[in-house]
Amino acid sequence: MxxxxxxxxxxxxxxxxxxxxxxxxxxxxxxxxxxxxxxxxxxxxxCWAHARRKLKEIFDRDGSEIAAEGLRQIAEIYAIEKDIRGTSPGQRLSARQARTAPLVAAFGE
Incomplete structure (x- = not known):
């Protein structure tokens, strides 16, 4: 495309x-x-990497607490991905629905 x-x-x-x-x-x-x-x-x-990169730039420039919180929240999402790496697609989907979806829904609140 x-x-x-x-x-x-x-x-x-x-x-x-x-x-x-x-x-x-x-x-x-x-x-x-x-x-x-x-x-x-x-x-x-x-992609979370793009959002993370922008937050990191802001944090490095200003020391923003809001950017730091965003980075912390993205780190939680990355930790889940690391934890489920190597599992079946169905297991990853279930884990993402149960563990990641609530984090994404709450992101930025």
Whole structure:
């Protein structure tokens, strides 16, 4: 798929029927719009590494407590991923639903 950013290739990974994993490129925002060409809007699952990188930049620059809390929350998510590495896809899904989903829902509160 080619994006609108000067012919940029859009690296999307299918994670469910209507969910795509992508980096933080803003050109992907069009995929979530109800009026998008090509069908129903989809959920874009952005990469935690991109969010973490921005929080780390802010923390290193300002020592922000908010950025530090965001980094701590992402570290919890990464720890779960480390813990479930090597398990079956079904086990990873179950662990993510039980352990990671509540952290993601509470992120930034």
């Amino acid at each position: 080619t994006g609108s950013g000067g012919g940029r290739t859009v690296p999307l990974l299918v994670c469910e029927d209507r969910c795509r994993a992508a980096d933080g490129y803003t050109g992907y925002n069009r995929l979530t719009k109800p009026s998008r060409k090509g069908g129903e809007p989809i959920t874009v699952a952005y």
